[in-house]
Amino acid sequence: MKSLKEIPLIYKLIGNIILLVIAGILAIYLLAYLMGPPNLSDKSPSILYDREGEIIGESFGDAYEWIPLENIDPSVVQATLVIEDNRFFHHEGLDFFRIIRSLWNNLISGSLKEGASTITQQYARNLYLSPEKTWSRKIQEAFYAIRLEMFYSKETILEGYMNTIYYGHGAYGVEAASNYFFGKSAYALSLAEAAMLAGIPKGPTYYSPLNNMEKATNRQQLILKEMLENEMISEAAYTEAINEELTYQRETPAKEEASFFNDQALQEAAQILNKDIEEIKHGGYKLHTTLNMEYQKQMEAAVAKSLDEKSDLETAGISIIPQTGEVVAMVGGKNYETSTFNRAMDAKRMPGSTFKPILYYAALENGYTSSTTLTSEATTFELPDGSTYKPSNYNGYYADGPITLAQAIALSDNIYAVKTALYVGVDQFIETAKKFGIESDLKSVPSLALGTSSVSVVELTSAYARLANGGKTVTPYLIEEIIDADGKSIYSHEAPEEEPVLDEKKAFILTQLLTGMFDETLNGYTRVTGASLQNKLTDIYAGKSGTTDFDSWMVGYSPSISTGIWVGYDDHREMTNVEETAFSKEIWANYMEEIDEEGKNVFPMPSGIVGLPIDPLSGLRADTSCQKSRIMFYEKGTEPLGYCHSGDSDDREEEIEDADTDTGILQKWFESMF
Numbered sequence: 001m002k003s004l005k006e007i008p009l010i011y012k013l014i015g016n017i018i019l020l021v022i023a024g025i026l027a028i029y030l031l032a033y034l035m036g037p038p039n040l041s042d043k044s045p046s047i048l049y050d051r052e053g054e055i056i057g058e059s060f061g062d063a064y065e066w067i068p069l070e071n072i073d074p075s076v077v078q079a080t081l082v083i084e085d086n087r088f089f090h091h092e093g094l095d096f097f098r099i100i101r102s103l104w105n106n107l108i109s110g111s112l113k114e115g116a117s118t119i120t121q122q123y124a125r126n127l128y129l130s131p132e133k134t135w136s137r138k139i140q141e142a143f144y145a146i147r148l149e150m151f152y153s154k155e156t157i158l159e160g161y162m163n164t165i166y167y168g169h170g171a172y173g174v175e176a177a178s179n180y181f182f183g184k185s186a187y188a189l190s191l192a193e194a195a196m197l198a199g200i201p202k203g204p205t206y207y208s209p210l211n212n213m214e215k216a217t218n219r220q221q222l223i224l225k226e227m228l229e230n231e232m233i234s235e236a237a238y239t240e241a242i243n244e245e246l247t248y249q250r251e252t253p254a255k256e257e258a259s260f261f262n263d264q265a266l267q268e269a270a271q272i273l274n275k276d277i278e279e280i281k282h283g284g285y286k287l288h289t290t291l292n293m294e295y296q297k298q299m300e301a302a303v304a305k306s307l308d309e310k311s312d313l314e315t316a317g318i319s320i321i322p323q324t325g326e327v328v329a330m331v332g333g334k335n336y337e338t339s340t341f342n343r344a345m346d347a348k349r350m351p352g353s354t355f356k357p358i359l360y361y362a363a364l365e366n367g368y369t370s371s372t373t374l375t376s377e378a379t380t381f382e383l384p385d386g387s388t389y390k391p392s393n394y395n396g397y398y399a400d401g402p403i404t405l406a407q408a409i410a411l412s413d414n415i416y417a418v419k420t421a422l423y424v425g426v427d428q429f430i431e432t433a434k435k436f437g438i439e440s441d442l443k444s445v446p447s448l449a450l451g452t453s454s455v456s457v458v459e460l461t462s463a464y465a466r467l468a469n470g471g472k473t474v475t476p477y478l479i480e481e482i483i484d485a486d487g488k489s490i491y492s493h494e495a496p497e498e499e500p501v502l503d504e505k506k507a508f509i510l511t512q513l514l515t516g517m518f519d520e521t522l523n524g525y526t527r528v529t530g531a532s533l534q535n536k537l538t539d540i541y542a543g544k545s546g547t548t549d550f551d552s553w554m555v556g557y558s559p560s561i562s563t564g565i566w567v568g569y570d571d572h573r574e575m576t577n578v579e580e581t582a583f584s585k586e587i588w589a590n591y592m593e594e595i596d597e598e599g600k601n602v603f604p605m606p607s608g609i610v611g612l613p614i615d616p617l618s619g620l621r622a623d624t625s626c627q628k629s630r631i632m633f634y635e636k637g638t639e640p641l642g643y644c645h646s647g648d649s650d651d652r653e654e655e656i657e658d659a660d661t662d663t664g665i666l667q668k669w670f671e672s673m674f
Contacts, residue, residue, distance in 0.1 A: 260330050261296065345458050451546055460555055479493060543555060556588060
């Protein structure tokens with residue numbers, strides 16, 4: 001007999017490795033035993049509440065219902081076992097035979113396509129882990145599987161798995177899937193239906209019969225063949241199932257209100273807690289949100305009233321409380337069931353003229369007043385790089401004479417805007433946009449004055465909210481408080497200290513100028529852009545509409561709420577129908593009027609501001625001889641000194657030149673540049 005010294009070193013090494021592996025396995029099982037049974041209740045939906053504490057949704061949606069194992073047709077269970085884990089009742093959570101076979105097959109094929117996860121491992125993943133594919137997650141998954149098998153019966157594990165696997169189309173669990181696809185409970189399924197359902201969880205996108213009938217049918221037939229070979233079904237049952245023609249109900253779960261808002265709230269909660277979105281969905285959290293359900297219903301109703309459900313035209317809308325940043329209503333699209341993409345948060349589109357208020361705030365910082373006049377006429381601009389830029393007004397209409405800033409905003413004059421951008425400087429314009437909270441990439445070109453750089457609906461609505469609150473920062477948010485599954489409050493929103501980023505006086509003056517889009521006193525060479533809304537609005541609002549070839553916007557506010565609406569096509573199709581470009585204003589007006597509280601909106605006026613009756617044409621003070629007048633606002637010391645008088649146009653032009661030295665000099669100096 002050989003002594004230990006005579007045993008080759010390689011055998012000693014192999015023996016030590018085997019001992020270490022055995023010791024490691026024993027240590028893992030001992031640790032699993034000492035840690036005790038994992039909590040199965042961790043797999044529960046998170047509940048979302050509105051600002052009044054009313055439930056507005058569950059993270060599993062309505063397509064979720066837990067049923068006992070005995071209420072599931074045996075053929076569904078057998079079909080699931082045969083395709084997912086045929087040795088389920090013969091392993092202890094990890095199927096080492098299957099692991100070795102999988103490793104060998106992957107080695108032979110040179111790929112990693114064949115997996116070896118047992119039903120217990122999949123259930124553990126659903127309960128406790130994120131869906132990311134990493135080695136650390138696989139190790140955790142295996143450990144949880146051992147603990148589950150150590151403390152729970154096979155039936156308990158199988159029931160949990162059948163009730164939590166995802167079948168696509170928003171359906172979690174076999175009962176929800178059965179109702180969705182076939183309009184019946186899981187205890188009433190035929191063999192063919194059971195086999196079809198069992199094939200879906202492997203890849204809901206690829207094996208759903210509603211997405212890919214060929215792949216789904218091939219997988220169903222594979223399952224039926226496996227069931228036959230494993231003597232789970234008879235030859236006659238197999239033949240009947242193969243030949244059965246299935247009818248799909250596509251029973252859509254009851255429509256959940258505020259679906260886009262709920263999705264965004266779940267994402268925000270995940271960011272707050274630094275967790276994966278699936279952990280939030282399945283963590284049993286109570287998420288108290290900022291949603292005002294009455295506002296939400298009114299926004300959805302306004303969209304439904306204006307947009308044809310059959311049209312490809314899409315929309316997005318959001319409402320923000322200017323003083324706090326609370327998001328109180330959100331529409332991310334026309335129909336959540338057909339598209340869950342949230343256009344209010346995630347889409348970026350050209351804002352057109354709705355970007356001009358940011359430019360005009362910069363202009364107020366650079367000496368402009370409500371009376372500053374510039375000539376509106378067809379203009380070709382020569383740029384410093386030698387190129388030229390020739391913008392145009394809507395329909396090619398121009399005043400062919402001077403117009404005031406007040407009129408330029410109300411009529412949305414593009415020539416006035418581009419002249420202003422070049423005077424202020426495009427780079428300074430961009431810096432001003434940052435003060436408004438615009439984080440999107442803005443191109444340093446003169447056309448930026450006309451909104452040619454894309455931004456999101458939430459960005460622009462938040463920017464307008466800074467005007468509504470007097471110039472303070474606004475950070476939109478949806479989550480007020482998070483309570484964990486044990487009832488402990490683990491997060492409560494703390495309002496950040498309000499930081500003034502805009503000058504309060506200039507914000508107020510710009511707000512008053514933005515009320516002009518609804519005031520036909522400012523009509524000039526064309527009507528004010530909000531003229532069509534006059535009969536809809538009973539209160540005072542500030543706002544700006546904007547239109548590009550592909551986008552239609554309306555963003556506006558009262559002292560208590562800022563709302564932005566976008567309408568357009570997802571594929572950037574041109575809006576050739578004039579009616580389509582009016583939908584954003586229509587939706588905005590209908591919604592704002594419905595949520596408007598009794599009493600007139602009054603924007604608080606800061607000290608150091610004076611309001612005067614002004615002639616809209618000349619920008620001079622109005623007296624009884626003027627045909628029109630409108631109250632306009634100025635910082636003390638910048639108000640016009642001269643008065644308008646009736647008379648022929650030559651007399652009027654002389655008075656415009658002689659009066660209001662501040663405005664006239666600026667106009668003459670600036671226009672001499674072009």
